[in-house]
Amino acid sequence: xxxxxxxxxxxxxxxxxxxxxxxxxxxxxxxxxxxxxxxxxxxxxxxxxxxxxxxxxxxxxxxxxxxxxxxxxxxxxxxxxxxxxxxxxxxxxxxxxxxxxxxxxxxxxxxxxxxxxxxxxxxxxxxxxxxxxxxxxxxxxxxxxxxxxxxxxxxxxxxxxxxxxxxxxxxxxxxxxxxxxxxxxxxxxxxxxxxxxxxxxxxxxxxxxxxxxxxxxxxxxxxxxxxxxxxxxxxxxxxxxxxxxxxxxxxxxxxxxxxxxxxxxxxxxxxxxxxxxxxxxxxxxxxxxxxxxxxxxxxxxxxxxxxxxxxxxxxxxxxxxxxxxxxxxxxxxxxxxxxxxxxxxxxxxxxxxxxxxxxxxxxxxxxxxxxxxxxxxxxxxxxxxxxxxxxxxxxxxxxxxxxxxxxxxxxxxxxxxxxxxxxxxxxxxxxxxxxxxxxxxxxxxxxxxxxxxxxx
Ligand code: PHE
Numbered sequence: 001x002x003x004x005x006x007x008x009x010x011x012x013x014x015x016x017x018x019x020x021x022x023x024x025x026x027x028x029x030x031x032x033x034x035x036x037x038x039x040x041x042x043x044x045x046x047x048x049x050x051x052x053x054x055x056x057x058x059x060x061x062x063x064x065x066x067x068x069x070x071x072x073x074x075x076x077x078x079x080x081x082x083x084x085x086x087x088x089x090x091x092x093x094x095x096x097x098x099x100x101x102x103x104x105x106x107x108x109x110x111x112x113x114x115x116x117x118x119x120x121x122x123x124x125x126x127x128x129x130x131x132x133x134x135x136x137x138x139x140x141x142x143x144x145x146x147x148x149x150x151x152x153x154x155x156x157x158x159x160x161x162x163x164x165x166x167x168x169x170x171x172x173x174x175x176x177x178x179x180x181x182x183x184x185x186x187x188x189x190x191x192x193x194x195x196x197x198x199x200x201x202x203x204x205x206x207x208x209x210x211x212x213x214x215x216x217x218x219x220x221x222x223x224x225x226x227x228x229x230x231x232x233x234x235x236x237x238x239x240x241x242x243x244x245x246x247x248x249x250x251x252x253x254x255x256x257x258x259x260x261x262x263x264x265x266x267x268x269x270x271x272x273x274x275x276x277x278x279x280x281x282x283x284x285x286x287x288x289x290x291x292x293x294x295x296x297x298x299x300x301x302x303x304x305x306x307x308x309x310x311x312x313x314x315x316x317x318x319x320x321x322x323x324x325x326x327x328x329x330x331x332x333x334x335x336x337x338x339x340x341x342x343x344x345x346x347x348x349x350x351x352x353x354x355x356x357x358x359x360x361x362x363x364x365x366x367x368x369x370x371x372x373x374x375x376x377x378x379x380x381x382x383x384x385x386x387x388x389x390x391x392x393x394x395x396x397x398x399x400x401x402x403x404x405x406x407x408x409x410x411x412x413x414x415x416x417x418x419x420x421x422x423x424x425x426x427x428x429x430x431x432x433x434x435x436x437x438x439x440x441x442x443x444x445x446x447x448x449x450x451x452x453x454x455x456x
Contacts, residue, residue, distance in 0.1 A: 007072050008170035013251045015175050016243070017259055019328070022178040023239050024264040025185070026325030027113055028232040030318055031293050033268040034275045036228055038286035041216025042208040046269075048222055052229035053265055056440050059432040060235050060399045061257040063406040066418045068244025069253070074336035075099045075238035078245060079405075088409050095401045099238030100332045102394045104352075106237060107329040108359035109383045111162065114322040115154030115364070116294060117315055119144060124311035129302035134284075137302070141295040146369035155364050156357060162326040163353035166334055167346045170246055174327055181320045188317040189267065192310070193274040199304065200277025208286065209272050219447050226444050227391040232264055234325070236398030237390075238332030245335075254421050254429065274314075293318075330356070400441040407434035 010016040037045045071078020076096035083092035123129065132140065144150055165173040197205075234240050247253075275297065279286050282303065284296040301311030330353060337348045365372035366382035377385035406415055407430065416426055 007245055009246050009248055010175060011171060013248070013256070015179065016247050016251060017256060018178045018182045019174055019246075019324075020234075020240065020243050020256070020260045021263045022182050022324030023234045023243060023328035024232060024260055024325075025267045026232075026321045027110065027117075027318065028228070028325070029264065029268040030271040030275075030321055031113065031117075031290075032228065033232065034272050035287075035289055035292040036224055037209065037272060038276075038279075038292060039289060040221045040224060041213050042286070043210050043212035044214060044216040045221055045225055046209055046272075047212045048217065048225040049229055049268075050265065052226050052440075053233065053261055055432065056226070056437050057229045057233045057235060057399075058257055058261045059429055059437055060230075060403050061233055061240060061261060062253055062419070062429060063402050063433055064235060064240040065244035065247065065253045065257060066415065067402065067406065068241035069247050069249070070414070070418050071241075072245050074245070074339050075241040075332055076336050077339050078241060082410065083405075086410050086414070092405060092409070095398060095405060096238065096241070098394055098398045099236055099241065100336055102390050102398065103237040103239060103329045103332050104356055104359070105386050105394075106390050107162075107326060108356050109363040109386050110322070110326055110329060111158045111356070111360050112151065112155045112364040112367075112383065114158035114162075114319070114326060115151065115156075116144065117318040117322055118158055119150060119154045120294065120298075121312060121315035121319055124298070124301060124315050125308055127308045129298040129307065129311055132298055132302035134296070134299055137298045138291070138295045140298065141291055142369075144294075145367045148365060148368060148370065151364040151368065152361055155360050158322070158326070159353055159357045159360065161323060162330055163349050165323070165327050166330045166353070167349035169345055174331065177327065178324055181324055185317055185320045185324075188313055188320075189270050189274065192314055192317065193270050195310065196274050196277045199281065201280035202273075202277050204280040205273060205276040208276060208280070209269070219444070219451055223392060223444050223448055226396055226441065230395040230399050231391050232268060233261060234328060236395040236402065237329065239328035241402075242332045242335050243328065253419055254425060396441050396445065400438050403433040403437035403441075407438070 010019060067078055067082060068075070071081050073081060074096070076093055079096035080090060080093040083090060129137070165177045167173065168176075230236055275293070276286060278284075278297065278300040279292075282300045284299065286292075288296065297314070298311065301307040301314070304310065330349065333352050334345065334349050337343070337352065338345050341348070362372055363383040363386060366375065367373065373381065375382060380388055412430070415430070419426060419429070421429065
């Protein structure tokens with residue numbers, strides 16, 4: 001497919017849905033959601049999370065898909081084009097820029113974590129975890145983090161795979177990858193969740209995930225849940241807008257968005273049902289943070305019979321979920337530069353991927369035991385600072401501005417035409433993007449700022 005002359009399209013509605021679900025379902029669902037739920041008190045976090053996904057996130061998902069499809073370009077190109085058509089300021093292209101740059105930043109640490117999962121996959125199947133106790137598993141994880149060669153090597157392997165798929169283009173690369181990988185992911189997930197509810201403590205898990213303790217709800221939990229809902233739905237990083245541009249005209253955006261959001265949320269809950277029964281059955285700590293999967297699950301895999309197989313399947317699932325998200329993080333910048341320069345996609349994927357890889361080296365090293373790890377940005381390591389900047393700042397603000405743009409700056413008639421919804425559904429959606437999304441995101445922000453100031 002040559003340069004920018006013709007935008008490629010998904011070959012069917014089904015492949016589009018799988019690609020978008022592939023983008024949405026990732027480390028965010030299986031690694032992050034369970035540990036954030038664990039830290040946020042379980043059910044209370046889950047409840048606010050569900051509210052943000054369906055009341056704020058899904059309407060923005062609709063907004064971004066429709067901006068992409070209307071623009072038919074990269075996020076930057078689409079925002080610029082639509083702003084111009086609507087007679088609005090060219091500055092709206094900044095929403096596209098923030099998405100494309102945000103995706104580059106996210107991929108530069110996402111890929112490091114993707115690398116950890118690859119390494120854990122090979123260790124699980126080779127039986128490394130057999131007989132590990134808590135201390136050994138914790139030590140093993142910090143051992144990986146401080147082994148610079150391993151961390152960078154796996155990060156390189158993960159990036160190489162991502163670049164390979166993106167270099168092959170929409171139909172030959174992205175679409176092929178998701179067609180094989182997504183069904184595999186669902187089968188593994190269902191199998192593992194069933195397995196773990198049988199061998200693990202499903203009763204404690206259900207109490208933990210579905211009985212909200214309202215005393216655990218506070219502003220930090222709310223901001224965390226908001227950021228997580230945007231991250232999990234792949235919002236505000238240009239991924240969804242780019243995938244929207246490859247969508248055919250006859251696909252219904254509203255219905256697709258509901259399917260994508262429900263599948264994404266279903267997978268997050270399933271991931272909880274897969275992980276917590278094991279956590280509780282083996283006396284592990286649900287609220288222990290980012291190490292939940294890497295430092296604690298191996299203990300369980302090391303003790304159960306057939307653990308090498310189950311653990312291998314688990315980490316394989318994680319690699320698949322991560323790769324189908326990573327390609328959607330690389331695609332926006334590749335689409336933009338291809339559109340701008342007309343240079344061959346393969347070369348661009350290689351150059352941008354190489355650049356992201358080098359940015360990622362610092363993220364990888366920042367978790368180890370070396371000088372880079374000593375660098376502290378407002379009390380955070382390089383990896384955590386990138387995560388904080390994108391997840392808690394760029395994504396909510398970017399998402400809020402895309403809601404404001406479609407709600408207030410694109411003509412209502414054009415939106416109705418793009419969405420082809422029934423009148424009443426359109427009215428509900430329009431109300432949500434015009435008022436509820438900006439106010440909800442704004443309110444959480446203002447309160448956080450207020451709290452920071454008064455606490456200081
Ligand atoms: N949604 C992905 C996940 O949950 C991450 C992602 C965010 C991918 C934004 C693309 C854009 O892991």
